Amino acid sequence: MPIKELETEVEERRFTVGEHLEELRARIILCILSLFVCFIICWIFKADILWLAGRPHSLTMEKLGLPTTLKVLSYQEGFFAYLKLCLISALFFAYPFIIYQAWRFVGVGLYPHERRYVKTFLPISFVAFVAGSMFGYLFLIPLCLYFLINILGPGIEPVITMSQYITLVFLLTLALGIVFQIPLVMLLIAKIGVCSAEDYVTYRKYIILGIFILAAVITPPDPFSQISTAIPMMGLYELGILLVRPTRTAIMYAGGIAVAALLVALGLYVYLTMPAVGRIDSSNGTVSLSSPKDQAAHSIHKGTVLQTGKNSRTTFSLSDGIRIYVNQESSLTIMGKRAVRLEKGEILISIKESGDTFEVVTPSGQVTLEGDAGDKGAELDVKVLNGALTVAAIKGNATIVTEEERRTVKTGRQLTLSPGGQPVDMGEVTEWMKGLELKAKSK
Structure with a gap:
């Protein structure tokens, strides 16, 4: 259509200033009403939204x-x-309706070919925004939270307020939603003739540098978070080049970046969905964990081996509220949320609820701690020294199971088991019979 006809069409639909203001007022009222209705619905389901x-x-x-x-x-x-x-x-939730009302107000002032661009880009832009928000929700936000909490170290308990958390989640999801608009912005710029695909390829190395700088700004200051954010952004940039000029080279670049991003996403998912069973609360002296990751994060996973040196002690909590105190020169393996294997040394287990149980596997046998029905919680001290197993039931009852027998230790009692019996002074044992032996010889 010639430009003159387009101008004539727009001229026919041109409103007066008063009509424009009235139209704007009506659109704003509709947007406010839609926002109010969505707010009421969200308020009704506020607990579910907060959980999500x-x-x-x-x-x-x-x-x-x-x-x-x-x-x-x-x-x-x-x-x-x-x-x-x-x-x-x-x-x-009201965003699509608000955008539609904005389009109805602005669309009358656009040429037909401009309206076609807008009608094409707006739905895709919304989908890209949702995809970016979901990427932040599923991957980047958990990663950031893990890093920010993890750097605190032992002895510091984080107090995360509801308001602070909501603000953090909103900012990160908004940032990722905007970042995912990169391909569309690149395509739009190319369509209006500002840049070409060759320009995007020529300045790729500078763009990649800028992407890493941006990733360093919007993520916690660790290389893992930065790379995890930068790779998807690079993939989006390559996707933008592919949209502008769908050549074989562009497809290969975009495909490679997509595969790398998928692998990173899979690694993040596995990394974040393997929950720790416990965390170091405090320690002094030399305390070592078998996993470098656990050592750096002060966290404990199933299979972690914990060792204390001479004059060294530590305390750690398990996710079920069970706290374990570890004495010096001890070695134990975490078998799960409610079980450890004590190779040597001494530990004290404290559980909160009377119905809870905890198992300690030792070379001499298995010890099970269970609180009394009338007590709140239970405490048990277990010591493995020179092959001997000593169990002291401070609160609650303990059951010791060995290959030969099953013994119960009541509250306030202690029991020691030694392989092959306990060493004794045989002279003291036979002291009582010496007089009888002399009388027998005189006869």
Whole structure:
């Protein structure tokens, strides 16, 4: 269609200033009403939305063996945090309708070919925004939370407030949603003639440098997080080149980046879905963990071997609220949330609830701790020294199972088992019969 005819068509639909303002007012009212309706619906389901938004936090804290509950520091903080959560959720759900109303207002002033571009790009842009938000929710946010909590080290208990967490999740999902617009922006720039595919290829190395700088800004300051964020952004850039000029080389580049991003995503998923069973609370002296990852993170996984040196002690908590104190020169292996294997040394196990049980496997036998029905929790001291097993039931009952027998240790009692019996002074044992032996000889 000639330009003159396009201008005539627009001229016929041109409104006066008053009509424009009236149209704008009507569109704004509709947007506010849609936002209000979505807000009311979100408020009704606010607990479910908070649970969904809090899943990255819960998974991260479970992995580190820490409490998963979010905190509020004042009476009104929870209310305002819910307001923020529901408003953000309402904006997300009302976004398509708001964009539609904006399009209805702006579209009358565009040429037909411009409207075709907008109609094509807007739905794809929304899908890209959702994809970026989901990438942040499923991968980047758990990774950031894990790093930020993990660097605290032992002896520091994080207090994560509900309001702070909602703000962090919103900012990261928004940032990732915007980042995923890269291919569309590149295609739009190429369509209007500002840049070509050759320009994108020529400046690729500078763009990649900028991507890594941006990834370093929006992620925690560790190489793993930076690379995990930069690779998908590089993939998006290559996808943009592919959209502008779908050549074989562009397809190979984009495919390679996509495969790398998929592998990174898979690695992140495996890494983040293997929860830790415990975490070091405090320690002094030399305390070593078998896994370098656990050593750096002060976390404990199934199969972790913990050893203490001379004059060294440590305390760690398991995810079920069980706390274990480890004495010097001890070696034990974590077998799960409710079981350890003690090779040597001494540990004290403290469990909170009376119905809880805990197992300690030793070279001499298996010890099971269980609280009394009337007690709250139980405590047990287990020592393995020179092959001898000593069990002291401080609170609750303990059952010792060996190959030969099954013994029960009541509260306040102690039992020692030694392989082949306990060493004794035979002279003292036979002292009582010496007089009888002399009388027998005189006869």
